[in-house]
Amino acid sequence: xxxxxxxxxxxxxxxxxxxxxxxxxxxxxxxxxxxxxxxxxxxxxxxxxxxxxxxxxxxxxxxxxxxxxxxxxxxxxxxxxxxxxxxxxxxxxxxxxxxxxxxxxxxxxxxxxxxxxxxxxxxxxxxxxxxxxxxxxxxxxxxxxxxxxxxxxxxxxxxxxxxxxxxxxxxxxxxxxxxxxxxxxxxxxxxxxxxxxxxxxxxxxxxxxxxxxxxxxxxxxxxxxxxxxxxxxxxxxxxxxxxxxxxxxxxxxxxxxxxxxxxxxxxxxxxxxxxxxxxxxxxxxxxxxxxxxxxxxxxxxxxxxxxxxxxxxxxxxxxxxxxxxxxxxxxxxxxxxxxxxxxxxxxxxxxxxxxxxxxxxxxxxxxxxxxxxxxxxxxxxxxxxxxxxxxxxxxxxxxxxxxxxxxxxxxxxxxxxxxxxxx
Amino acid sequence: xxxxxxxxxxxxxxxxxxxxxxxxxxxxxxxxxxxxxxxxxxxxxxxxxxxxxxxxxxxxxxxxxxxxxxxxxxxxxxxxxxxxxxxxxxxxxxxxxxxxxxxxxxxxxxxxxxxxxxxxxxxxxxxxxxxxxxxxxxxxxxxxxxxxxxxxxxxxxxxxxxxxxxxxxxxxxxxxxxxxxxxxxxxxxxxxxxxxxxxxxxxxxxxxxxxxxxxxxxxxxxxxxxxxxxxxxxxxxxxxxxxxxxxxxxxxxxxxxxxxxxxxxxxxxxxxxxxxxxxxxxxxxxxxxxxxxxxxxxxxxxxxxxxxxxxxxxxxxxxxxxxxxxxxxxxxxxxxxxxxxxxxxxxxxxxxxxxxxxxxxxxxxxxxxxxxxxxxxxxxxxxxxxxxxxxxxxxxxxxxxxxxxxxxxxxxxxxxxxxxxxx
Numbered sequence: 041x042x043x044x045x046x047x048x049x050x051x052x053x054x055x056x057x058x059x060x061x062x063x064x065x066x067x068x069x070x071x072x073x074x075x076x077x078x079x080x081x082x083x084x085x086x087x088x089x090x091x092x093x094x095x096x097x098x099x100x101x102x103x104x105x106x107x108x109x110x111x112x113x114x115x116x117x118x119x120x121x122x123x124x125x126x127x128x129x130x131x132x133x134x135x136x137x138x139x140x141x142x143x144x145x146x147x148x149x150x151x152x153x154x155x156x157x158x159x160x161x162x163x164x165x166x167x168x169x170x171x172x173x174x175x176x177x178x179x180x181x182x183x184x185x186x187x188x189x190x191x192x193x194x195x196x197x198x199x200x201x202x203x204x205x206x207x208x209x210x211x212x213x214x215x216x217x218x219x220x221x222x223x224x225x226x227x228x229x230x231x232x233x234x235x236x237x238x239x240x241x242x243x244x245x246x247x248x249x250x251x252x253x254x255x256x257x258x259x260x261x262x263x264x265x266x267x268x269x270x271x272x273x274x275x276x277x278x279x280x281x282x283x284x285x286x287x288x289x290x291x292x293x294x295x296x297x298x299x300x301x302x303x304x305x306x307x308x309x310x311x312x313x314x315x316x317x318x319x320x321x322x323x324x325x326x327x328x329x330x331x332x333x334x335x336x337x338x339x340x341x342x343x344x345x346x347x348x349x350x351x352x353x354x355x356x357x358x359x360x361x362x363x364x365x366x367x368x369x370x371x372x373x374x375x376x377x378x379x380x381x382x383x384x385x386x387x388x389x390x391x392x393x394x395x396x397x398x399x400x401x402x403x404x405x406x407x408x409x410x411x412x413x414x415x416x417x418x419x420x421x422x423x424x425x426x427x428x429x430x431x432x433x434x435x436x437x438x439x440x441x442x443x444x445x446x447x448x449x450x451x452x453x454x455x456x457x458x459x460x461x462x463x
Numbered sequence: 464x465x466x467x468x469x470x471x472x473x474x475x476x477x478x479x480x481x482x483x484x485x486x487x488x489x490x491x492x493x494x495x496x497x498x499x500x501x502x503x504x505x506x507x508x509x510x511x512x513x514x515x516x517x518x519x520x521x522x523x524x525x526x527x528x529x530x531x532x533x534x535x536x537x538x539x540x541x542x543x544x545x546x547x548x549x550x551x552x553x554x555x556x557x558x559x560x561x562x563x564x565x566x567x568x569x570x571x572x573x574x575x576x577x578x579x580x581x582x583x584x585x586x587x588x589x590x591x592x593x594x595x596x597x598x599x600x601x602x603x604x605x606x607x608x609x610x611x612x613x614x615x616x617x618x619x620x621x622x623x624x625x626x627x628x629x630x631x632x633x634x635x636x637x638x639x640x641x642x643x644x645x646x647x648x649x650x651x652x653x654x655x656x657x658x659x660x661x662x663x664x665x666x667x668x669x670x671x672x673x674x675x676x677x678x679x680x681x682x683x684x685x686x687x688x689x690x691x692x693x694x695x696x697x698x699x700x701x702x703x704x705x706x707x708x709x710x711x712x713x714x715x716x717x718x719x720x721x722x723x724x725x726x727x728x729x730x731x732x733x734x735x736x737x738x739x740x741x742x743x744x745x746x747x748x749x750x751x752x753x754x755x756x757x758x759x760x761x762x763x764x765x766x767x768x769x770x771x772x773x774x775x776x777x778x779x780x781x782x783x784x785x786x787x788x789x790x791x792x793x794x795x796x797x798x799x800x801x802x803x804x805x806x807x808x809x810x811x812x813x814x815x816x817x818x819x820x821x822x823x824x825x826x827x828x829x830x831x832x833x834x835x836x837x838x839x840x841x842x843x844x845x846x847x848x849x850x851x852x853x854x855x856x857x858x859x860x861x862x863x864x865x866x867x868x869x870x871x872x873x874x875x876x877x878x879x880x881x882x883x884x885x886x
Contacts, residue, residue, distance in 0.1 A: 145829050154851045258852045279874035286876035406568050406872030428577045428660050429681045430853035432865045442855045449829030451702035453709035
């Protein structure tokens with residue numbers, strides 16, 4: 041088996057070829073990749089069946105098995121997603137600013153690819169195709185290290201994608217799947233800071249902490265989403281309830297699901313009983329502070345741990361306070377810098393909430409579940425960053441590029457006095 | 464002495480206060496900081512004299528002593544630079560994009576401060592004031608760790624700046640100078656990834672490698688500037704000579720000075736003798752490849768090490784090749800991703816050069832010495848990045864911020880089918 045350093049070097053060389061591709065060439069490649077997935081459907085589904093077999097033998101639960109399962113329809117969805125990436129605007133070469141300096145030099149800021157991106161992820165095999173497509177569209181090569189539980193599916197998908205590269209006379213190393221699943225191989229990969237430009241880990245907090253602790257390559261990550269919704273006074277309580285139900289119940293395992301409800305005391309007596317009833321009807325368990333339990337006595341008591349928790353489940357922590365400033369203090373203490381929501385009818389309260397909080401996404405009178413690359417108009421999402429560097433919040437194609445400087449002049453110099461007299 | 468973790472925590476809390484300041488408040492603070500430096504001139508110059516005394520006792524050379532020396536005029540320059548930062552546009556709160564989604568939510572991308580920035584630097588004491596001013600203007604707090612050789616100057620400057628914070632009722636910890644100069648204290652600081660948002664090391668390659676190897680906090684850095692100028696055919700050789708002299712001689716110790724001249728064989732026989740003569744007149748030593756030595760026989764022979772070297776001195780490596788593609792190959796092999804220049808009269812050659820190279824700054828018919836935040840119109844420069852993440856090339860105030868999402872809606876949800884019927 042080729043060592044990971046050699047694989048990464050080949051991928052880095054391939055990155056130069058990908059960076060040089062025109063938009064049309066990249067889009068044709070993505071279409072060919074989609075067709076290759078369709079052509080290989082039988083092989084990929086058979087590989088996926090082997091992964092599921094292994095997982096069942098290990099005693100995996102049915103929800104987990106379902107997440108990993110591919111069928112004809114889901115695989116078609118993966119292929120269609122590649123065609124959607126082909127349809128997105130190409131960020132590479134975009135001129136974000138252009139201006140002349142007083143000395144006449146013309147300066148442009150132009151987006152260029154990052155280079156070589158390593159994706160380290162768990163479980164769902166569609167990430168293999170999605171991440172490869174987004175990295176390539178933004179002019180990058182990618183090293184993919186998926187989880188052992190999807191290794192057969194990932195290998196079959198990568199083989200199809202690489203065939204499309206080969207048939208386009210491009211180096212297959214532009215999509216490199218790491219088949220050596222030892223932990224020390226990840227460790228070596230994330231320390232190749234002379235070869236790899238960025239690592240994006242996606243998965244459980246354990247995986248992400250492992251990568252963040254040991255990487256020498258820059259890491260963009262988010263650990264968790266402890267998203268808050270603050271129900272202010274005055275506010276439309278019907279609207280607040282809609283946002284609460286959508287935020288908590290529409291996909292509780294998503295990182296943009298609500299974990300904590302904060303309420304203004306002036307509306308809590310009216311709102312909380314309604315909210316508890318509506319959420320319990322939908323199977324949500326609530327855990328409240330003393331003030332909320334004074335309003336709804338049968339709430340289970342919440343502890344500090346509840347306010348720090350990302351439940352990823354039908355559980356919601358509740359806290360009633362004196363109003364906006366207490367809500368801001370609570371969020372500043374417990375925030376995961378992911379997404380915070382205020383429901384209010386007072387525009388000045390909304391502005392104060394937006395200004396005081398520094399989370400990646402702040403919503404006024406909208407559901408936390410819009411904190412998603414697709415919903416926010418990025419076209420797709422390679423990940424979410426809760427660290428304030430390079431990218432903050434949902435990351436689309438632009439986040440896989442960086443702006444550089446291109447300068448055009450007519451012989452301008454800084455120190456004309458140094459020059460030779462004209463000959 | 465307070466531990467570095469405690470100091471960093473205080474600085475992080477102070478960052479929240481700085482982030483909340485209006486543009487006017489920040490500008491008034493910068494003006495007050497400039498006035499404080501002027502008021503403390505005698506104290507600062509006396510402290511600087513003690514640093515120079517210690518350096519002389521250690522046997523420091525005169526060039527090094529001069530770099531560290533402050534006098535009334537230089538200190539005035541430092542104060543004036545703070546006022547220039549006050550006059551720059553405030554990046555915080557800038558809305559870089561705003562659009563509506565089909566469901567009616569309004570999305571804005573808004574610049575926010577990074578949070579807490581650690582600067583680790585050597586030698587020149589003006590960095591203490593410059594870095595503090597830029598970090599504050601962009602809404603951040605800063606931890607400054609200057610070199611032991613400027614510790615008295617840095618302490619006196621920081622004391623003046625902190626007095627201005629105190630008199631504005633702001634936490635002094637927003638500008639925290641680390642006076643504990645042990646290496647293990649830097650080590651602890653750059654591993655505080657739960658507290659510090661970014662580390663910017665500035666200084667020699669040894670310092671930067673130490674920080675990059677041991678940091679768990681994200682690092683933005685550049686190791687060195689091996690800047691190339693390629694003289695193409697056809698081209699205006701007088702213009703090429705002007706750019707060469709300016710690039711090599713106007714400040715050889717700068718990272719944007721030229722280190723290698725690449726020449727097209729079709730012009731080398733004419734250009735190289737002129738270039739060698741003009742550069743030797745200015746004290747430059749040249750080292751050439753076999754083809755350049757066939758044209759100018761008394762050139763010292765260049766080795767691969769010469770092409771990889773950042774001389775920071777009046778030395779230039781020379782290589783003659785078959786033209787554009789060979790020049791691109793040479794640069795791809797030896798680039799430090801800093802700045803590359805092409806001098807050409809052929810627009811298609813210029814475009815090929817720009818597209819093929821991925822360095823932070825690419826110049827067409829302009830001096831490498833314009834690769835500088837001030838010259839490129841950023842207003843000031845906190846550092847230069849040669850890593851393609853967050854910022855690439857000279858970094859101004861914007862590079863000390865990141866874009867986040869602010870969303871305003873009217874109760875939009877993702878899954879209306881989940882909601883309770885209206886009551």
